[in-house]
Amino acid sequence: MTSAVPTFSLESRAPSGGATLLLVDDESGVLNALRRLFRPQGYTVLLAGSGAEGLQILAEQPVDLVLSDMRMPGMDGAQFLAEVRQRHPQAMRLLLTGYADIGATIAAINTGEIHRYIAKPWHDPDLLLTVQEALQRRALEQENQQLLGQVQAQNQALSQLNQTLEQRVQARTAEIEQINDMLEKAYEELNENFLVAVTVFSGLLEMREGGVAGHARRVASLVRRMGPHLQLDDRALQEVYLGALLHDIGTIGFPDRMLGKPLSLFSPDEMVRYRHHPKDGEAALMPLARLHGVGRIVRQHHERVDGKGFPDGLEGEAIVLGARIVAVASDYDDLIHGALSERPHSPPHALQILHGGIGSHYDGRVVAALEAALAEPDPEARDDDLIEATQLRPGMVLARDLLSAKGALLLAAGYVFEERVIRQIREFVTGEGVKLTLHVRRTPLAAPGLAPRLAPARSPRDEGAFHA
Template sequence: MSPEVTEPPVVLFVDDEPSILSSLRRLFRPQGYRVLLADGGKAALAMLETERVDLIVSDMRMPEMDGAVLLEKVRERWPEVVRILLTGYADIGSTVAAINRGQIHRYIAKPWDDRDLLMCVQDGLERRRLEQENRSLLALTRVQNDELQALNSDLASRVKARTSELEQVNAMLETSFAQLHENFLLSINVFSGLIELRGGGMAGYSREVADLARRTARRLKLGAAMEQDIYIAGLLHEVGKIGFPDTMLRKPLSAMSSDELALYRRYPLNGEAALLPLGQLQRVARLVRAHHERIDGKGYPDALSGDEVPLGAQVLSVACDYYAAQAGRLSLKRYSAAEAHSLVIGGTGARYEASVVEAFELALKDEPSEKPHDRALQAHEVMPGMVLSRDLLSPQGTLLLAAGYVFDARVVRQLREFSGREGVKLNIFVKLPDIHEGGAT
């Protein structure tokens, strides 16, 4: 019996500049994809009528039909197609519109980084594959449930066998949903690094805020769901700054003009607006909006006071203030860790409730989690089958691969090419059992 032949993924690129289309074709053909090209929105829609397409990447600025309109039409007629937008920072308003109307899965800033774009497309195709598997498994579960209902009461053995099969299917579903959730969190980590790429000298800031906020929430015993919401809010709390001028991103709060302060005070509202369209981030959006509120009523944007200020927002505020003081974001002076700690303590009863500050102090004293039993390797030493034990970051601090990733031959090759091309040393931590048990063979 001959093995099943799997058709390669089909990726459609849309841009009105032939040179960009040629560049994208050269980049993606070696990856094993079937690459389709269209020079505008009308041509892309006509191609979708006759071709099977798994993922579409469209430029934002095009004559006759821009990328936002095109992806909205694609969502209406071919909702299963993964949608990615190429856009410049000057198009942030149009990008938000595309997120709202076209429900795009990701957007990539131009000029793009080849590796980031390759990983973005790979992630989108993987998510589409998992969604298709989930639909198939759900359909299979419904069929099996119908069969179970049709069985006679005297066929106990068959019922038991079918029940066992259903348990296996449910386990597969849980695994698939867990993978989707992991990919969702990975996407959030990648997205949180975009604003840091513009700011200069801020790499890793959002992850530090998110981690401290989560530990503080754990000390308050707010529950696993709230801990995760607070952690995600920490990663995304600055998304509303994405439209700020570069000079303003690097300017401390005390040095801003009145006009800049007015714009700055609106970024929590912009952040909420950017996150609200995503159903899973509704609670996160509210925390982002309220993380500059104070219990004495002197915060913004809504001047909430007392119990009106969500406890989760206070937890996020404590972590933000602590790291912002040390990063020189509040004033021209960069506070030491001890001075930043004193600054937070001084806000008790005015900025934050005493219980939040107490939990913050305990979180600072928490012992770091036990380090994984792993080993640091360079790119040329990594082999297929090895398992990443810690997040792999670029020299700029952006997330490249998440802990737990199992290396395959393609990614190993890309890591080696990236390290050689850029001339950088990447400390790649892998789990030792995979080395000892033959993961490098």
């Protein structure tokens, strides 16, 4: 018989850490029996006499497990547990049912998703074990949810970190690329200024009385044209080019009477001094680590492939290729300008003399490279505009080196004219009453002053005359 049941009762909580159970049955005797079973186990026990009362308790406080009878007036256990699933899915759900209620039990399983159903009359140890297992499952599910939440949070944080890291890497990469571009441009500018400085210094060697103006630059120009025919890479070609510019640096200590004097007219003492100048040239370049390779070219450019050259009597491949190249280009220029004999030779005759020295003085491959280079159009003789100094305008680009009458470099090819320099040149032309013509590129490549290769510390006024 069903007895009256109070609306609901809340037992005092069990010791800290115990789970909270909600027991729902319309029979007070059943509820009291369940309470006596669970309280000694440390659970907090809540009692309700109907499904509506159970829902009210659930709305007011958290519950870990709900144990409900199947047969109750108004709202049966299947309907009640289905509502619990909808409103409080975190609570585990158990059903007390009789054998005659199998159809309703199946409905409770399907709609309420109960953990287990317990048949009446129950066996106390089995019921306690069932509740314990259900609570353990709930604890595992909660732990899994917490772990899943932590993993999701960590994944989100990791994703944000990766995104931030990618952005930082991209920003850092862009910064490094910008720095590399700046360093590359700075290196190019430094290298260009270094080449201009070497060219200026080479020109200064030829400014002394009796010096052969332009010899070093002409030899360097020939070397540059010969490079592709000898498969020289950019680095090797630049080293040989510098060696050509500086190959006579050891003559800086020669007395004036020796400068410009043909070798055939040298006295024995002068010849001894002349044969020592390659060593002096290498010694002059030794303090500059960047020019050590150039120094070897300077020292060896008077060696002969048959071993009868000076200063070391090197033979064949023992002579660095750069020195063999400079030797051919230098002797060719000396021949056509009269530095090796009392009279200059024509270019064809000079080449004939060089051919006669193959195997003794010269490397045949290098002579062939010179001949091939001379057969090609001179790249410096391109179709530029030839203008007078009075026609100069800011932004015009110098197409060929501007030299003094003695061969000193005043402005290097590629210089972009600016108003100050134009004014200085015009003042010189007007004051000295000379005519000055310059080769300029037809299409300016840059704005005024952006890419100057100006030979430093020189003024057009210093030299007395220009030619370009």
